[in-house]
Amino acid sequence: MIRSLLTATVACALLATAAHAQDVATAAALRDKALLDRTAWDITEDLTTTIGPRLVGSPAMTRAKDWGVAKLKALGFTNVKVEEFAKPSWTRGAESAELVAPYPLKLAIVGLGRTPPTPAGGIEAEAVVFRTYAELIAASEGSLKGKIAVITQPMVRAQDGAGYGVAGISRRTGPVEAAKRGAVALLIRSISTSDSTVPHTGVTAFGPDVLTIPSAAMGVPEAEQLERLAAKGPLRIKLNLASTVDAGDVAWNISGEIKGSTKPDEVIIAGGHLDSWDVGTGALDDATGVAITAAAAKLIGDLPKHPKRTIRVVMWGSEESGGSSEAYLAAHKDELAKIVLAGESDTGADRIYSLQLPKGAATHPTMQAAARVLTPLKIYLDQAPAAHAGSDVEGLEGAGVPVINLNQDASRYFDYHHTADDTLNKVDPSQLAQNVAAWASFLYLTADSDIDFRTLGATAPAPHAN
């Protein structure tokens, strides 16, 4: 039994090796070249330095659009396109907060993205501190009437960033839940794994039918200070948030292609998002995602012969408060069947630690070959299929396009995410290069194959725990 199993395994391995020997060699060469390539660093440095922060609707975002087009052309991409879509924009004004009682103390805050402004002159009210989101939810309707709700729930550091979903609910729906209970404003502890005073913004629930209140995030020490002071006596806080909305604004998805050599109409999509929050310079979020995927595709474009299928790099135009994904789906609905695969790089630039594939693909010889090429980069093939593959490819994913994840180590990412500290000096050049190496080799192998992820997914047995 053991002998026959071994024989079969060896036979399979030989078959796979034979079928892909040249591709595997090319992918491995791309991988090794990428580790010494500085294109991704140069792109990241250029975008963060010459454009800076790139909030949708800002003059900087318009400059970023022109930068993106020029960069794709300079890197040798063809069929460079700018796809405009409607995107109401939100612009931050002056913001401040201070503890009024028991003693005056300035609090470092940043308004949540899309928060409504406070009335002119601000809001001053008694503050009620909830140490968890669940405590706020447990408060009865009307119990926060006229008060400022404060949520100080911390975020857990995790390699896969799982703490973000858990803690992030305070930011996403906290304002709505606090409003339901009568609160006039909400202050949350930043959704942060750091111990820093630098507050983290990020979008909160908004829309014409959303009943919400002015909401901001504060630094971690500030949240801990309020917790300690609340245990000693009543707190009063004053909050000022200004902002404006331009309902008629637009954004752009920008793309360029490494055209396939024999099946150019079959497309693999990879990208990062070009927009950023207005604090910091959007280095880890997501200049590096743009840079990693563009640099990886460029390395493939520089090969003497392009792979069979087209690789399309998309610089997504409105990830932070949404819009790119729906716009792309709407603009490309006639092309969906030809989109072989989609993936996004949007968790900074620390090393990739695992590959997740569409359902049923993990045992395919080409994907097994990909796993072997990635192993020296310290990346393993996760047997669980890829689920959520990034906000910007959600639309495609929902429409049946297979997706992958090249999962980045998020242990450090949420120290800087959505803050004034998301800057170039947080990018580790060697880890950035490891990302490019992984994307380049994976994209090449997939683009030069005939693998049909949809068929594999349809015929795959249900995954089981092991």
Added chain:
Amino acid sequence: MIRSLLTATVACALLATAAHAQDVATAAALRDKALLDRTAWDITEDLTTTIGPRLVGSPAMTRAKDWGVAKLKALGFTNVKVEEFAKPSWTRGAESAELVAPYPLKLAIVGLGRTPPTPAGGIEAEAVVFRTYAELIAASEGSLKGKIAVITQPMVRAQDGAGYGVAGISRRTGPVEAAKRGAVALLIRSISTSDSTVPHTGVTAFGPDVLTIPSAAMGVPEAEQLERLAAKGPLRIKLNLASTVDAGDVAWNISGEIKGSTKPDEVIIAGGHLDSWDVGTGALDDATGVAITAAAAKLIGDLPKHPKRTIRVVMWGSEESGGSSEAYLAAHKDELAKIVLAGESDTGADRIYSLQLPKGAATHPTMQAAARVLTPLKIYLDQAPAAHAGSDVEGLEGAGVPVINLNQDASRYFDYHHTADDTLNKVDPSQLAQNVAAWASFLYLTADSDIDFRTLGATAPAPHAN
């Protein structure tokens, strides 16, 4: 030869042990108790939470004075004194800076302590970037006429904090040197070992005869961004700094004593400074110094029998922009001969790694015993004598009072020093306790001895390198 050396060594050790057996046992017990004692943490938490930042001249500093008196009394200190001295105060107003060209970008800044304000409406000018202080010094007189000088020299991380003196010159005399060359304002890279956007303040040269200009520090990413942009083309910066000075203000040195049992007029002084900058909550600088020395002395005060000499804890009242040291010297000039020793804890709360003694003291049996008690805390006895022992004891030191250093690991200290991030969550409770253990055991041994550091210093041979 070997045998006789060994015999002599053993004999010396036995002699020292016999002379100090009870004291050493008490010191070791104090050490071990301190490692599990939370008094220093409670003091640090209380001061940073209930008072917050404590700039000289602020209402918070007045509250801190009352807090200090109450705390010393509550901890069992006697002869609690408040010694008032004249100290002109400086108060920060609104501050902002932005890059105007090549594109608008807000810059995180903080005005240097004692900087003059900009004219109302601010200063907007071309900026000239110097990557080192030496480059600024090399610029000719008049060459910066009408310009904003920018110094981006980084600070080196070092266990002994040596990088602070080197990089800190940009802050201390940069404004004066830039003014000499015609500059209208100065922006420096924060004197920081971090990679953070949170800027570091700190005092700069001031006084009636000092020709200076409005000066601020910016975050590390901002400084690096300006360096990169300056390499591409001209920069314009707008700077707004408001501040006021109250020439009639006062400050206070506060002290309390653990009275000596047999030689109460012989005094050992230990302390930290109560004042802080107006950003953060002055946790590492220097609530912990106050807490470490007060908690150490309190442990000694709780002993069934006080040591021979008096231990006096001083909460210095104006370290950050100077004044405590001179005021204390003036108020205590008649007592100088009776001050046996002085030391200060003012480099945060990370672990102490070495003890430096007055000249000639390292071989004294009591100090050898102290070294042995400190060894389990991973503290070594440095053979070099203590030089600068803290800003607040400089006056005493200059007047001939012997001083010691219990050197704290400064590797992390300058990440937070003088910033909004100098907060309680940067204090490591176990390292804080190690500090208390070292101070308690050292202070006890010295206070219960007859050691005369002045005599040892006068008769000691010149130290030699080894």
